[in-house]
Amino acid sequence: MSDQLPSGGIELSPDEIEALHARWSSCWSPSEVAQQLAGISTPWYVAAGWALDLFRGRQTRAHGDIEIAIPASSFPEVRNRFPGYVFDAAGSGRIWEDATPEVLDAVHQTWLRDPATGSYLLDVFREPHDGDIWICRRDERIRRSYSDIIHRTQDGIPYLAPELVLLFKAKHARRKDQADFDATVPHMTSAQRETLAQLLTRAHPGHPWLADL
Structure with a gap:
């Protein structure tokens, strides 16, 4: 990912950012995401707060959205799983609707949007990697194989350690x-x-x- 944000996009005011929460009210559950991605070849995992609930074996709090992460180079394979939907890139208080490859190269966060309703259903992080080695985007010295960092629930939903x-x-x-x-x-x-x-x-x-x- 580039360190410099691309031009364009929509700059959001604090009120508009707050209003976005309502657009996530229909987001999928981890099991629904797993159904959408069943059989995909790229490694992926549920991230953030939902990952901790999957680790503990039950939902412990409300979640405003759901985030998964994939190797950045695998995004086309994931994108092909969602025909009829649109991916918007998001970062630093801006949204790039139906993001171009230039924007995707610069922003790691991607929101799956239903164009019929405007609802956001899934947040996809496109993470740095070196082949089968995951690289922490916060500190590139931290590197692990995907097989080491991905755990699974009893019903097979992958989540981050x-x-x-x-x-x-x-x-x-x-x-x-x-x-x-x-x-x-x-x-x-x-x-x-x-x-x-x-x-x-x-x-x-x-x-x-x-x-x-």
Whole structure:
């Protein structure tokens, strides 16, 4: 991904950003996403708050949207699974509707929109990678094989390892992120907690969560 945002797009006011929440009210569940992507060859996983609920085995809070992540180069394969829908790129308070390849190269977040209703159904992160190696977009020194970072529920829904979900949440540590940390850590193995501590030390030295690990 480029470090410079492309030109164009729609700049959103704070009120417009707030109003976007209503457009996510019809977003899919993890099982519905898995049905849409059944049999696809590229690795993918549920990310963010939903991933932690899948790890814990139950939904623990309301989710305003659903996010998945894929290798950036696999986006055409994923896009082909959704004929009749539109992908908008989003970043830094802007939206690029029906995003062009130039925009997709520069913005990693992509929202699947139903053009008939205007509703957003799925947020797709297009992540950096080196072949089968996932690269953390926050710190490219952190690299893992997809086989190591993707876990699965009993019914086969793939989700990101909890220690990596919490690594992403650590940057802002909003109220919901703190709640996710508090609810998830007791369910993690000692090895997972140790890995999270190592990653936090590397990416966010001195982070307050380290004291609880």
